[in-house]
Amino acid sequence: MTSYDAIVVGGGHNGLVAALYLARSGWSVAVLERNDVVGGAIASGEVTLQGYVHDLYSTNQNLFLGSAAYADLGADLTRLGLKFRVTTSPYANVFPDGQSLRVYQDYAKTRDTLAAHDPKDADGFDRLYAVYQRYAPYLFALYGSALPSWAAAREVVRLLRKQGRSGALDLARTLLMSTRELGETWFASREAQAMAACWGMHLDFAPDVAGGAMFPLLELFADMENGMSVVEGGAQRLPEALAALLTEKGGEVHTGAEVDRVLCQGGRVVGVRTVDGTQLHARRAVIANTGPGALYERLLEPEDVPADVRRRSRAFRYGPGTLMVHLALDGPLPWSGVGDLGEFGYVHVAPYVDDLARTYAEAQAGLLPTDPLLVVGQTTAIDPTRAPAGRHIAWIQVRTVPAVVRGDAAGTIKATAWPEIAEAMGDRVLSKLERYAPGASSLITGRAIRSPQDLESANPNLVGGDSAGGSHHLPQNFLFRPLGSGHNGYRTAVRRLYLTGAATWPGAGNNAASGRLAALQVLRDARSRRSS
Template sequence: MPSPSRRGDDTYDALVIGAGPNGLVAANHLLDRGWSVLVLEEQATPGGAVRSDSEVAPGFVHDTFSAFYPLAAASPFIRDFHLEKHGLRWVHAPAVVGHPRADGSWALLHRSRHVTAGLMDHQHPGDGEAWLQLCSQWDRVGHHLVRALLSPFPPVRAGLGLATRLRSVGGLGFVQTLLSPATELGRDRFGGESPRLLLAGNAGHADIPLGSAGSGLMGLLLVMLGQTVGFPVPEGGAGSFAQALTRRIESLGGRVQCSTPVSGVNVDSGRATGVTTRHGDRFFARHAVIADVVASKLYGDLIPRGELPARTTRAMKRFQIDPSTIKVDWALDGPVPWSTRPPYDPGTVHIADSVDQMVEALGQVSANAIPARPFMLTGQMTTADPTRSPAGTESLWAYTHVPQHATRDAGAGDVRGTWDRDDLERFADRMQARMEKAAPGFGTRVSARRILGPHEMEARNANLVGGAINGGTAQLHQQLVFRPTPGLGRAETFLRGLYLGSSSAHPGGGVHGAPGMNAARAALAHARVRRFIRG
């Protein structure tokens, strides 16, 4: 049961700033350990980037931000919450990921590795066997690799488990595979285009250049999760995932208070003691304040300026946010009219002419240019979950990355990068033209369209600074001990009792709950130490 309050209803063992997935995971874990917890959320509904709405068209549900959840399905933390007892039901599309090719064929990732391999082998003999070999290697190390990636750095226990199994998959040769760029991994392992497209396209979910170290690991991680847990979606919309986490908190005696923006962290003698809201209310924390807040906002806005060490101020000036995002939601009066229907309908679809064209588009973003032919991730949500729209229709979205500070348009020159309404409409037309090329007649199926640009995204979730969805770049120079800055590579901060539990902390973006769980565990460990010292 929650501990009794010493100062009344305004005091809790832990305060959590932000009801995003990381904040909700942290709150659930602390409640499981008997702490009293209050979660304070700025928006009117919990979920952060895990929310859904019906704004686009009557009868259509669109996920406002994130939509597919392989990392959540693989996360040991989320799995241990047994959210199915609180209303969550995962559902799957017939295929996991698809990529339409110029010749009318498809690169397809099916949940069955043998179906996937058969499709690849039909297109290029030998690729099926190579795919099954890669899956077999993953079977031996994947579980330990995922745990190592999600653990606080250094991942001692999970790392030892991984190290003992590396010899069975080729030792340092497999480590080299993990460190390879996605483009090289595809070329080295496969002769045909389809597996290369799947690896590169999944690597493109992050902002790591496809020719850089680390991109191969991202691509391999997602395709192998697709083969093991799939890319599930919550039945009824992403919001039902957040609602299940919230209901579990409430069932344990915790509170989630929405429409309550936090304006500052209160500090006394180098220790975080509570928070003040924008409405002037104060809440107190006996043990911990956990911030599911982007690092630039936590260290730039919420902590009193005089409490920030000079080295932290200097380091945060080098903190690199990830690229902006443009997302288009469509209500279609029929299925997507792909030029050739795939043998299995995928939930996630990647739109790019080739691996080289992906490299070109993502390279333009890295060079602060608005991409001429954007690489797009799309979601056929009704295909995955028939409750998302009326029978015979499709709830569809696509998103792509653009620079935070664009210096030029690599396309027709008609998009300035201000992302006002005119800019958004022109760029959405560019994205829709990409859909039209892959699915002739697409425009005739559109009954409604919504565009969310960087400004709209940040207004709906303050953590999405400039439309950045990962809490900071995923590139190697800002990962592990360097996330969010060197010296702040764990949940602990320079203030006692304050923990960073957002995707700005290791291991970064994606809906897996690890930053929140790592922050909660750190808070519990420090509380145990304090009790021991006090005797």
């Protein structure tokens, strides 16, 4: 039986990063990935026409570029050919009658556009930016720390010392706001309020869900400060570079190697078995880059899992689904209004907060939304290498849609099975896009629709097409992610078995934090065992 110090189940970016940290510490490591390529929800491909490279899931790589993992590994990844393209026009919102709000990497320019729309919005933007500048260092440090941990506790102590009890309470109050409350507190116009609320929908924070304010607070200003980035040539090159670096460090990456059992003896993990019957021995640890349901319900034998843990894993909640629409275009999208909208990385098409609340409620009720949020990624505006000269691609993330369809809120789509309705829903998306970018449909030379069912089929961690890998509502966030007690520090209910990925803190996003922190926990536990 082949033996390694550690085995990582799943070759998403967190799994690869975890393996890299172990390999850098001299461990023998193998990553086993069920698909033919590594990457998980960081992937790209020519799904419309040859020569048009689309990011199939996530596209904005700012979180990875700002991560501790990139600080550690970036020089080597660059040496291996990984490059990023960044736009100074990160995001915008469009509204009826050609109105828009546009956020540039240039703060003064951004403020001027807001002031031209409504001077009170510009003032609110100033004040909220001051809040961000005051508290962001603590939030990002907490975001990169395991919960609970001494590192996280030190950040809380630092916050209290620097900002005082009243400052800490002000921050807590802000973070516990819903995105509607955040917008109404700081902005005067419904357009600026929608600009804030749209970021909550990237996860599963409808406008009236408590605790939704943290992600918009960070994204509004971090993207403004840093621009928006994509991987040059396609998102797939990021996990490919991680895998190449792991191989260089002595690790192994096996694709087409699906694990169907995590093996345990005497209450601790000892290895894994793949679907072809191959057994691999893990001397020190197994790290599962999966959701808790897959780990406890499918990969472990029932007798290896305490009954209460199995029950809690079944209760792990996933957010609404996502529909992806990929377009090959003969030209840039012809947005109404000001002429530079085609330069922005993201364009949010909502239009207003009440529309976001309605589409979320419809999706949660199992209904196809009448007017879903469109997150339009203009990839070739950032990276022209993704399409032939003069041609473009659009990446449209449709938030939110039901995983299981019970009906249609608009009453026009009669079927309820995703294979039968995906194209019709794609037509609805393009009809909405046409209202804000007249003539867009005439530019489309190819399209590909990926339903929630398709997303889960390609990546089982995206249960029900939840692109965030599990709900981020308060009962399932921070210290409670993924299952609360007994699962802090990326440990599981089985000794030497660890969990990483979007289902663990800090949750969704290409931040690599979970993979890095899980590996560091494995190394600490191994040192503790040696010293005891």
